[in-house]
Amino acid sequence: MSTGRRYLDEDDVPVRARGGSRPRTRKRPKHEDAKPGFVTAVDRGRYTCLVEDRTVVAMKARELGRGSITVGDRVRLVGDLSGRPDSLARVVRVEERRSVLRRTADDTDPVERVIVANADQLVIVSSLADPPPQPRFIDRCLVAAYDAGLRPLLCLTKVDLAAPDDVLETYSALDLPSVVTSRDGDLDPLREQLAGRVSVLVGSSGVGKSTLVNLLIPEAGRAVGDVNPVTGRGRHTSASAVALTLPDGWIIDTPGVRSFGLAHISPDDVVAGFPDLDEAVAECPPGCAHTADVPGCALDSGTAAGRLDADRVSSLRRLLASREGADDSRAQQ
Known part of the structure; x- marks a missing residue:
């Protein structure tokens, strides 16, 4: 006789569907037909890529996860690669x-x-006046260039306003390639240094990066701002990094920055970014921190004897101190 009751089994347990009814898998699609591209700009999750001779806008495929894509990346794309307005690839x-x-x-x-990927050369742009040169900013960029394995190039602008001799003398011991430019001057020496390379331009606001880009590539139309006569700082006229093609090579213009932090670089690698101080550092006692309060630091004796540039030693010590969180209001300059 039936009692009206039914025994329950596992088929009666409710199961909430997750992500639809398709089975989950860890295997990513191979996309054998994906086409190679070069990322020239990034804007709010959209990537402008050069695919053959077409400019294609793409989004990142979900299977790539949270990894970043940046200007200069070499990528593979699928989907609508026509480059037509409103088209979107992946x-x-x-x-x-x-x-x-x-x-x-x-x-x-x-x-x-x-900042960028796959660059060959870091072009450190510094004006000679309005705003004045910032040797400690240049030092930071040199450390970053050596750490990334990039060839550094010092580009001094506004030579019509001030002479470059003092700045060039500061870095004479490094055998650092350099060019000197002005708005109305000959840019052929700079073009020669850029030829055949992917070069990224870095500098503080107002030093003339965008002006240089517009002179090299008139159709680029990069915005140019004024410099505050009191602070020596300009507006951030470049809002994001963008790669622009040259007849032979690429230049990547980046937003102007007021600081170039080196927290990702170890103290030893910071010291390695000052090759002109190498010989002196090698004479330091084991475990030397190379700061001014360390007894026996060879940087002190080398400076006293005139073998080392006092400003370069001071810059190194500022960098090391600022990595330790020391209060140095000028450490970023």
Whole structure:
């Protein structure tokens, strides 16, 4: 006789569907038909890529996860690669990077910011006046260039306003390639240094990066701002990094920065960014921190004997101190 009751089994347990009814898998699609591209700009999750001779806008495929894609990346794309307005492709793979230029907001910030990928050369742009040169900023960029394996190039602008001799003398011991430019001057020496390379331009606001880009590539139309006559700082006329093609090579213009943090670079690698001080550092006692309060630091004796440039020693020590969080209001200059 039936009692009206039914025994329950596992088929009666409710199961909430997750992500639809398709079975989950860890296997990523191979996308054998994906086309190679070069990322020229990034804007709010959209990636402008050069695919053959077409400019294609793409989004990142979900299977790539949270990994970043930046200007200079070599990628693979699928989907609508026509380049037509309102078309959208997908980036399904990021090729291995041969170089990565990074910085942090300051010397104690643990968050690395990737500036560009796959560059060959770091062009450190510094004006000779309005705003005046910032040797310590140049030093920071040199450390970052050596750490990333990039060839550094010092580009001094506004030579019509001030002479470059003092700045060039500061770095004479480094055998550092350099060019001197002005708005109305000959840019052929700079073009020769850029030829055949992917070059990233870095500098403080107002030093003339965008002006240089517009002179080299008139159709680029990069915005140019004025410099505050009191602070010596200009507006951030470049809002984001963008790669622009040259007849032979690429230049990547980046936003002007007021600081170039090196928290991602170890103290030993910071010291390695000062090759003109190598011989002296090698004579320091084991474990020397190379700061001014360390007894026996060879930087002191080398400076006293006139073998080392006192400003370069001071810059190194400022960098090391600022990485330790020391209060130095000029450490970022």
